[in-house]
Amino acid sequence: MSVTHAPQTADVLARQDPELAEILLGELHRQSSTLQLIAAENFCSPAVLAALGSPLANKYAEGYPGARHHGGCEIVDVAERLAVDRAKSVFGAEHANVQSHSGSSAVLAAYAALLRPGDTVLALGLPYGGHLTHGSPANFSGRWFDFVPYGVDAETGLIDHDQVRALARTHRPKAIVCGSIAYPRHIDYAFFREVADEVGAYLIADAAHPIGLVAGGAAPSPVPYADVVCATTHKVLRGPRGGMILCGSELAERVDRAVFPFTQGGAQMHTIAAKAVAFGEAATPAFAAYAHQVVANARILAAALADEGLVVTTGGTDTHLVTADPAPLGADGRTARGRLAAAGMVLDCCALPHADTRGLRLGTAAVTTQGMAEKEMERIAALLAGVVRGEVESVRAREEVRDLVGGFPPYPA
Numbered sequence: 001m002s003v004t005h006a007p008q009t010a011d012v013l014a015r016q017d018p019e020l021a022e023i024l025l026g027e028l029h030r031q032s033s034t035l036q037l038i039a040a041e042n043f044c045s046p047a048v049l050a051a052l053g054s055p056l057a058n059k060y061a062e063g064y065p066g067a068r069h070h071g072g073c074e075i076v077d078v079a080e081r082l083a084v085d086r087a088k089s090v091f092g093a094e095h096a097n098v099q100s101h102s103g104s105s106a107v108l109a110a111y112a113a114l115l116r117p118g119d120t121v122l123a124l125g126l127p128y129g130g131h132l133t134h135g136s137p138a139n140f141s142g143r144w145f146d147f148v149p150y151g152v153d154a155e156t157g158l159i160d161h162d163q164v165r166a167l168a169r170t171h172r173p174k175a176i177v178c179g180s181i182a183y184p185r186h187i188d189y190a191f192f193r194e195v196a197d198e199v200g201a202y203l204i205a206d207a208a209h210p211i212g213l214v215a216g217g218a219a220p221s222p223v224p225y226a227d228v229v230c231a232t233t234h235k236v237l238r239g240p241r242g243g244m245i246l247c248g249s250e251l252a253e254r255v256d257r258a259v260f261p262f263t264q265g266g267a268q269m270h271t272i273a274a275k276a277v278a279f280g281e282a283a284t285p286a287f288a289a290y291a292h293q294v295v296a297n298a299r300i301l302a303a304a305l306a307d308e309g310l311v312v313t314t315g316g317t318d319t320h321l322v323t324a325d326p327a328p329l330g331a332d333g334r335t336a337r338g339r340l341a342a343a344g345m346v347l348d349c350c351a352l353p354h355a356d357t358r359g360l361r362l363g364t365a366a367v368t369t370q371g372m373a374e375k376e377m378e379r380i381a382a383l384l385a386g387v388v389r390g391e392v393e394s395v396r397a398r399e400e401v402r403d404l405v406g407g408f409p410p411y412p413a
Helices: 007-016 020-034 046-052 074-091 103-116 142-143 162-171 190-201 211-215 249-263 268-283 284-306 333-342 363-370 376-391 395-407
Strands: 096-097 120-124 144-151 175-180 202-206 229-231 243-247 322-325 347-351 358-363
Touching: 020 211, 020 395, 046 120, 046 268, 074 243, 074 284, 096 249, 103 142, 103 202, 103 229, 103 243, 103 249, 120 162, 144 162, 144 249, 162 190, 175 190, 211 268, 211 284, 211 358, 211 376, 243 249, 268 284, 284 322, 284 363, 284 376, 333 347, 333 358, 333 376, 333 395, 363 376, 376 395
Parallel strands: 120 144, 120 175, 175 202, 202 229
Antiparallel strands: 096 243, 229 243, 322 358, 347 358
16 A cells, blocks of 8 residues: 555655655554544545645645735635535535634634634533633633633533523623534534524534534534534544634625634645545535444444443434543543553543543544444444453454454555
């Protein structure tokens, strides 16, 4: 298997910089021989990789199509317009900005478009699955704005809607953020829209995780409800690493100016072209089938983990995410993650609501891209539990992992 999508490119790199070529080959081997269960990761297509490695990487393109600060942008303007049109079509949005370098960059631009330093913002608290950009004191959001956190019900693990409404009425925030990096259930966007309207707040949906499911019709869309939707183009959407913003036409100019020139410089045209490829792929029946299989796999995985003794947050999942407490198996989240990493099973830790310990966060996007289905999810759950309990030593577990992933190569030769 070649180190990149194009054998000639791999050959050039191997001749010119064999040291780096070996590093790339090593990463390809790691991805191909271990289980990728990180919820924020996926395998983008060879076509996406081809766009990322294209000559568009050479072009400086500050500004927007038809209004660039550099000459020679005639071709890249076409690429960006294509990405914008495809994003608008896939998500049913009036406006799309595809220049954000990351999900965090998209959120920063959304805040810049709608808020001023010191404004009050209501968002899911970090201990309950909120993102760093939702008010962490280590992040720009927590330093520049007054965040009020809402949480989840201690028994069900579901967002506490009564608390959200009460906090909104008390604090009268300028904006309400709905979205999470570790909440496995669908978000009730209509409810958040109702509360935002009641207190005169903007509604910002941070849909970085579910946006790929939205594209495939496997999750409800925030677009009809939110003033601004921030998202990533990797994760379930299976595109290049980057961000995007969706909004109505009335906020289009404010959002665009918040991205450039306020928070970013030149657009990464090779990445924007790769986003266009991903949006095109997301509009196909094959992607819709994939998105629904991602959810089916996650539900089977969650149920199987519960059968093995882990405590699954909210009792299951509606999305690609599964969060679980491994404590009943005799290990906290960090210890379990270390044991699993040694066994070739790559996943994350996350905060557990109303708990002092950390749990495990898993996702089914990447393994579904590889072609795995319900039977493999049950096998993964059994192996995971055996490793965490200490019943399956890492050497034997690695052999089983290699056997499993060997039948589902991410990039078949």
